[in-house]
Amino acid sequence: MSNTYYENAKEFGEKYLKPYAADIDEKGRFPSESIKELRKNGYFGLVIPKEYGGQGKGVEEHAQVCTGLAESCASASLCYMMSNVGAYCLSLYASEDLKKEILPKVASGEIILGLAYSETGTGTHFYLPEMTEDQKDGYAILNGRKSFVTTAREADYYLTIAHNPESGENNLWLVPGDSEGLSFDSYWNGVGLRGNASVPMILDNTKVDNFYKIEGNGDGDRLIFIVGLASACAGIAMGIANETATYVKKRTYSGGTSLGEIESVETGLANLYTRGYAARETLFAAARSVDREDDDAFQNAIAARVNSTKAAVANGSEGMKLFGGIGYVRNKEPMERLMRDSLAGQVMAPGIDVLRIWLGRLQVQLPYMRPEVAEETTSVKE
Numbered sequence: 413m414s415n416t417y418y419e420n421a422k423e424f425g426e427k428y429l430k431p432y433a434a435d436i437d438e439k440g441r442f443p444s445e446s447i448k449e450l451r452k453n454g455y456f457g458l459v460i461p462k463e464y465g466g467q468g469k470g471v472e473e474h475a476q477v478c479t480g481l482a483e484s485c486a487s488a489s490l491c492y493m494m495s496n497v498g499a500y501c502l503s504l505y506a507s508e509d510l511k512k513e514i515l516p517k518v519a520s521g522e523i524i525l526g527l528a529y530s531e532t533g534t535g536t537h538f539y540l541p542e543m544t545e546d547q548k549d550g551y552a553i554l555n556g557r558k559s560f561v562t563t564a565r566e567a568d569y570y571l572t573i574a575h576n577p578e579s580g581e582n583n584l585w586l587v588p589g590d591s592e593g594l595s596f597d598s599y600w601n602g603v604g605l606r607g608n609a610s611v612p613m614i615l616d617n618t619k620v621d622n623f624y625k626i627e628g629n630g631d632g633d634r635l636i637f638i639v640g641l642a643s644a645c646a647g648i649a650m651g652i653a654n655e656t657a658t659y660v661k662k663r664t665y666s667g668g669t670s671l672g673e674i675e676s677v678e679t680g681l682a683n684l685y686t687r688g689y690a691a692r693e694t695l696f697a698a699a700r701s702v703d704r705e706d707d708d709a710f711q712n713a714i715a716a717r718v719n720s721t722k723a724a725v726a727n728g729s730e731g732m733k734l735f736g737g738i739g740y741v742r743n744k745e746p747m748e749r750l751m752r753d754s755l756a757g758q759v760m761a762p763g764i765d766v767l768r769i770w771l772g773r774l775q776v777q778l779p780y781m782r783p784e785v786a787e788e789t790t791s792v793k794e
């Protein structure tokens with residue numbers, strides 16, 4: 413497949429996301445205008461099967477679109493990405509009735525989804541919940557606190573994971589946003605990705621009908637999630653390369669020469685582009701590998717995520733240097749926002765330290781080791 417989805421999303425982002433990116437960042441507000449445009453233009457149906465009103469596309473298209481959008485606004489791209497992952501998970505594991513109820517509405521842009529996995533008690537091991545599920549007759553009572561939920565207050569449903577102490581299972585639930593006992597704590601004030609609205613979600617004796625229970629432990633959506641996080645980073649890395657190239661042309665000196673004419677600056681631009689391009693194309697190759705269900709798809713997705721995260725951070729640092737003094741001033745040029753955005757990829761779970769351990773273990777235990785095994789070997793509950 414060519415990069416058509418990436419090119420189209422990039423163009424769409426420049427037109428509909430970029431105009432709001434600075435204001436969203438400055439005010440730390442949800443990217444409402446951008447999400448509205450994405451809803452209106454059918455983006456939320458990307459990975460939803462055609463029979464439920466979506467476009468039936470896979471992980472590669474997801475990677476391409478999220479990367480293209482992130483070049484203009486990583487906050488909006490990440491909110492979009494989370495909804496895609498939720499929809500993909502539902503299409504893999506939800507009951508037929510739940511799919512029919514939810515997926516057509518996501519595909520049409522009527523509703524959006526959030527992911528509520530992370531907890532303070534298990535940190536970066538977000539797939540090991542301490543939130544509890546107490547099964548009653550036909551419904552469950554959920555209790556606990558999730559630490560960071562992107563699109564908090566704005567999503568219509570939250571995909572969450574809870575532990576059933578009786579059965580020992582960890583189960584996925586789609587919790588309606590207007591459920592009794594569901595609340596959010598505080599307002600997001602992140603260093604970067606300031607449009608994410610990523611705050612704690614509390615479920616206090618929240619009753620959820622078994623209709624919203626999702627079979628399986630979300631294994632199949634893990635790769636699209638890892639790829640999605642990599643896309644935000646690859647998009648930021650490319651965004652920095654683009655913005656820096658634009659800036660060095662317009663920055664001129666008294667003699668009429670521009671910053672872009674200095675050889676070491678040209679070398680710097682080359683570094684930014686090389687990292688961004690390598691991150692983007694490695695990611696798209698890994699996403700293709702996930703779609704093909706290659707034996708080494710898990711490893712490839714991890715490698716792409718580690719690579720793109722490092723590329724974003726390195727470009728954030730080098731880009732700041734090339735922007736000079738003006739780059740260091742808040743809200744003057746996009747570079748300082750991109751630099752702050754670039755740092756989030758390192759900590760978003762599974763973080764790159766954990767992923768590197770998984771990848772190393774996968775390497776020495778080839779042929780292919782299942783994700784659950786990697787989890788067990790890094791579990792904080794060991």
Ligand SMILES: Cc1cc2nc3c(=O)[nH]c(=O)nc-3n(C[C@H](O)[C@H](O)[C@H](O)COP(=O)(O)OP(=O)(O)OC[C@H]3O[C@@H](n4cnc5c(N)ncnc54)[C@H](O)[C@@H]3O)c2cc1C
Nearest residue numbers: 527528529530535536560561562610759760761763765766
């Ligand atoms: C902008 C943003 C948006 C987010 N959105 C969501 C969301 O929508 N949904 C959601 O569920 N979560 C979300 N998160 C949460 C994110 O996934 C958490 O930051 C993550 O769970 C890490 O948890 P922690 O901060 O408790 O890290 P900690 O567990 O405290 O770890 C801190 C650091 O220690 C190191 N470390 C910890 N454990 C290990 C280990 N076993 N091996 C090696 N190194 C280790 C790593 O370097 C790690 O970064 C978001 C976070 C951010 C910053």
